[in-house]
Every structure is written in structure tokens, then in C-alpha cells.
Amino acid sequence: MKRRTFLRNLGFQAAALTFGAGLAIGAEKKKPNFVFFITDDISPHDLGFYGNQHVKTPNLDRAAKQSLVFDNAYLTISSCSPSRCSIITGRYPHNTGAPELHTPLPKQQHTFMQEFHNAGYYTALAGKNHMGRKESLGFDLVVDSRPSGSEKWMDVLKGRPKDKPFFMWFASHDAHRAWQINDKAPKYEREDVNIPPMMYDGPAARGNLAGYYHEVSRTDHYAGKVLEELKRQGELENTYFIYTADNGRPFIRCKNYMYDSGIKTPLLIKGPGVKQGRTDSLVSSVDYAATFLELAGLKKPETVQGVSFARTLSNHQHQSRDVAFAERNWHVYKLHERMVRTGDWLYIWNAYPGEYNVCGESASYGFDDVKEFWKAAEEGKLTVNQMKVTKKEQPEEQLFNVREDPHQFCDRSKDPACKEIMNKMRSLLDRWKKQTGDSVPKNPTPDRGTLHHNGKMGKRGDFPGAANNATEINHPGPIKL
Structure with missing residues (x-):
């Protein structure tokens, strides 16, 4: 080979290596985003994509066709604040120091949000907090609104720093008593509802279920808005969208109970590398922290008791755990x-x-x-x-x-x-x-x-x-x- 040809080929190879390195660096910087949509007091079977034909959830039903839906997702506790404190720490309620209703998370407890914050993520909580002070939780921003807690989500998404990946903890007040009806979701009548078998079929029960249905549908309305805004910003394909709840429906023998009507949670995950479908794999809300950290390429702290089910997102037969516990x-x-x-x-x-x-x-x-x-x-x-x-x-x-x-x-x-x-x-x-x-x-x-x-x-x-x-x-x- 002539010297000139050799040098020219060498130059092409060097350029290719430089270009490839640039792509690798760019890919490394492109961390995935997260939108964690945690609802209040919703059981799985009160949603269309879990088979309910009475509640209207068209946006989530469409999203489910591009997501993995978990049919055996369990909470660590069916009670508002201790459930949230368990999720954000990846610890069982009795290990968090906040195991009872309305007890704030002790500031010495470590949260997975702090890991995201320290890794350069922009972190925001919009809606219901119920865990403690933002300084000890790891959020850059904490805002709330009424009635649904979701009204400021679009502003938070639009106002975020554009040079950082983000983790949005979007927490609705829906569907928590007392019901507050507005124009963001359908209004249901008493005859529209389906009475679960543990409840008495009376006019008061039907009236309250109608109000509950409205707020369940309102979570669907805001899910659609969030997905639409992510698409508008060009971030949808690089964002993990998670829809779940802190405990079961707020009715008799549901919320706060250890039966499936209280302790089982809806769980839908959409995002990069997620294979669409349903899985029977057993997962626990104590595992969310470990899973999100692995998806972001971050190390799990030793304080996290849960295990990652990230593999299940692409292999629906994968079992990250054989047994789940709750309190x-x-x-x-x-x-x-x-x-x-x-x-x-x-x-x-x-x-x-x-x-x-x-x-x-x-x-x-x-x-x-x-x-x-x-x-x-x-x-x-x-x-x-x-x-x-x-x-x-x-x-x-x-x-x-x-x-x-x-x-x-x-x-x-x-x-x-x-x-x-x-x-x-x-x-x-x-x-x-x-x-x-x-x-x-x-x-x-x-x-x-x-x-x-x-x-x-x-x-x-x-x-x-x-x-x-x-x-x-x-x-x-x-x-x-």
C-alpha cells in the first residue's frame, strides 16, 4: 500500500473513531427521564386497562397498549403516608421510621430521589406530598394545587431546566375523599357504577362510587396531558412513564386492608426498552427505588431493601422475587x-x-x-x-x-x-x-x-x-x- 493511501485510510479511521466517540459521549449524557404518576386510593380493577368497563380511562388504556402492565404488583402497606415513605426510600414501613399514618419521614432516612438529584437530575414533586420536607426528600421543587393536585404539572414540565434529565414525582389527590367534581372528567350517575362484592349496594354507596369514578377518570385526563406534553417536547421516547397508587380504593374492606382490594396496586410502565404486554411476575412497591435507579444507571444504596425488576420490563417471565410482604x-x-x-x-x-x-x-x-x-x-x-x-x-x-x-x-x-x-x-x-x-x-x-x-x-x-x-x-x- 502506498504511503499516501495508507495515510488517507488512517485519517478516515481516525475520523470514524472520533465520530463514534462523540456518539458514545452523547449517548452517555442522554439519561432517561422519569414521570412517576402516583395516584391516591385507587385499586387496579377500577381502571379500564384492568378490565373495568364502567370507568372511562381512554388515555391510560391507549398507553397500556405500549406499556407493560403488572397483574401482581403489591404495596408494602395500604395507608397513604407510610406507603409513600416506603416507596421513596425503598424500605419497609417499620424500617423507615414513618410506619403510621401522618408521620413524616425522619430526615436521616435516605431517599432514592436524593440519588437522582446528586446524579444531576432535575427533581420535582407536584401535587400531594404527605412525606416530609423537600430538603430532606431530595426535590428541587415542591408545588401543590387543588382539587386534583395535577393542575400545575404542565407548568412544571414546561419550566424545567432543558439541559438536565428529569424525575417528576407527580402525585394526584385523586381519588381521595371528599369528591370534588369539575369539567376535567366525566360525571357519573349512581346507576353507572359497579358495586364491589364487599360493599353494600345502597344509594349512599352508589353516590360515593360515582364521585370516586369521576376522580379516577380525572387521573386519566392528566395522564393524557402529561404524555401529550412529553411528546410535544420530544422527550416521550426517552421517558419512563409509571402509573401506580399508594393504596386501594377508599371504601369498606379495601383501603388499609391486607386483601387484594387494599394492598394490590395498579402498575403500568412505559418507556425505553419496555416490551408491551402483561406480566404475572410478583413485584412490590419496595422495589420501585431499586428499579428506577438501575434504569437510570445509578447505584442502589445499601439502605434500599427492595430488588430491581428492570429485567422484567423486557422479559415478562423474569421473576425478581418469589415472595412479597406487607404490613x-x-x-x-x-x-x-x-x-x-x-x-x-x-x-x-x-x-x-x-x-x-x-x-x-x-x-x-x-x-x-x-x-x-x-x-x-x-x-x-x-x-x-x-x-x-x-x-x-x-x-x-x-x-x-x-x-x-x-x-x-x-x-x-x-x-x-x-x-x-x-x-x-x-x-x-x-x-x-x-x-x-x-x-x-x-x-x-x-x-x-x-x-x-x-x-x-x-x-x-x-x-x-x-x-x-x-x-x-x-x-x-x-x-x-
């Missing part, structure tokens, strides 16, 4: 329950079996549908399964096959054929409690009022896990069997 702590009333889900089985252990097992949405006469329910109980109008909520004596243990019994009405804990699975569930729960430092408070927070009437908040008692310094424990408990 139920003080929520207006003194409560302490623990849940284990694995395979087709769901197990619940109750530390206070001799007492009412209720929350405000199941007992407070401040809600007209609740008063209607208890009056129907007095008049003998409830079904056998509906009546179980009203009993003071509650079982210490319950076991359900969720595939055969989707509403968890048939307790199999005393079934001789289930002896082996009962022993397995007890063993898993014992390991989880020991490894994560869980404990039953010796001096629990007392009820805020009587069974049917709320009173003033008294002095808080001991938190679960406090006796074992659970806030200092990072062990994840059992994950794989």
Missing part, C-alpha cells in the same frame, strides 16, 4: 397485621384478633356510605362475607388462594389440606420479621375516637420495629424461595 399499622385505629404473598397464596397474621379490624373508611359515620353499611348490618341486609367486617372477634390467621378466590372471602387457614402451605407462610413471616427487625409495639398508638366517631389525636405510642432499632436495619428479608 398494616395504626391508621386512625390501633392495628397490627402482616401479609405474605407467594405463588397463588396470601397469608395474613393479626396481632390483635380480639378487636375490631377497621379503619375510617370501614367504620366512621362521618362517611354516609359507611353509616349505611352498618345500618344494613343491623337490619340483616348484608351478605355473610360483608358481615365479617362488622365482627369484633377477628381471626388471628387467614389464608386465601387468590386465583380461586380473588376477593379473599374463603379462609383456608383451618383447612387440613393447607397445613403445609400454612407452615411455609408462618416460617416466611417469622424470617421476615426477624431479619427486618419488625415488632409488635408494647405501647401502641391508641384509637382516635370510638368505633364510629373520630376524636382528637392523642399521644403516639411506640412504632413497630422501634424495639429492635429497625430504622438501622437494611436486611431485605426473604426474596427468593
